[in-house]
Amino acid sequence: MAATIPLPEPTAELPLEAVERTSRLIRQQRGRADALIEVLHQVQELYGHLPPAALAQVARELRLPLSRVQGVASFYHLFRLEAPTAHRCAVCLGTACFVKGGAELAERLERRLGLKLDDAAGNGTWALEHVSCLGACGQAPVLVVDGQLEPRLPVDDPAALEARLEALGLAAGDPVGAGR
Structure with a gap:
């Protein structure tokens, strides 16, 4: 019988209530x-x-190697291993949005916010990501700002686009989003 290496205990960096709730979630799944x-x-x-200490707790309580839990968490794009930024902006680059200026919109937002597309850490306040489709093709190009869909962005009219982005709290010269 192979010896098992004990996993680290959740640290004080995790709130006790959250640790207990995680244990309840795992029990609800019968530890499967x-x-x-x-x-x-x-x-x-x-x-x-998904903080590292929480991944260690999940591994321990599901009796899985920590490497497997970390592997699953890092493989799927829906899991975040770093704390999210306060504000998120998603630009659609699906076919309809791309054809109607989605790529240009993404470039403009990168410059405006002072960050790179798909950098999860963003600039500390804002993160900008691309999505393949938001299901609003008839309203292309579209953007989602903090969960709110913004349709029919006037990419071909720079002044109107600037005004719209300003109204969304994406103020020019405000790379940390203080205007939001």
Whole structure:
């Protein structure tokens, strides 16, 4: 019988209530290893991301190697291993949005916010990501700012686009989003 290496205990960096809630989530799944993805989704809802100590707790309580839990968490793009920024902006680059100026919109937002597309850490306040489709093709190009869909952005009219972005709190010269 192979010896097992003990996993680190959750540290004081995790609130006790959250640690207890994670344990309850795992018990609700009857500690089944095949429930790993569901457990990770619920843990991410709890913390807003998947902190290392929470991954260690999940591994220990599901009796899985930490490397497997970390591998699953890092493989799926819906899991965040870093705390999310205060504000998120998603630009659609699906076919309809791309054809109607989605790429130009993404470039403009990168310059405006002073960050790179798909850098999860963003600039500390804002993160800018691309999505393949938001299901609003008839309203292209579209953008989602903090969960709110913004349709029919006037990419071909720079002044109107600037005014619209300003109204959304994406103020020019305000790369940290203080105007929001």
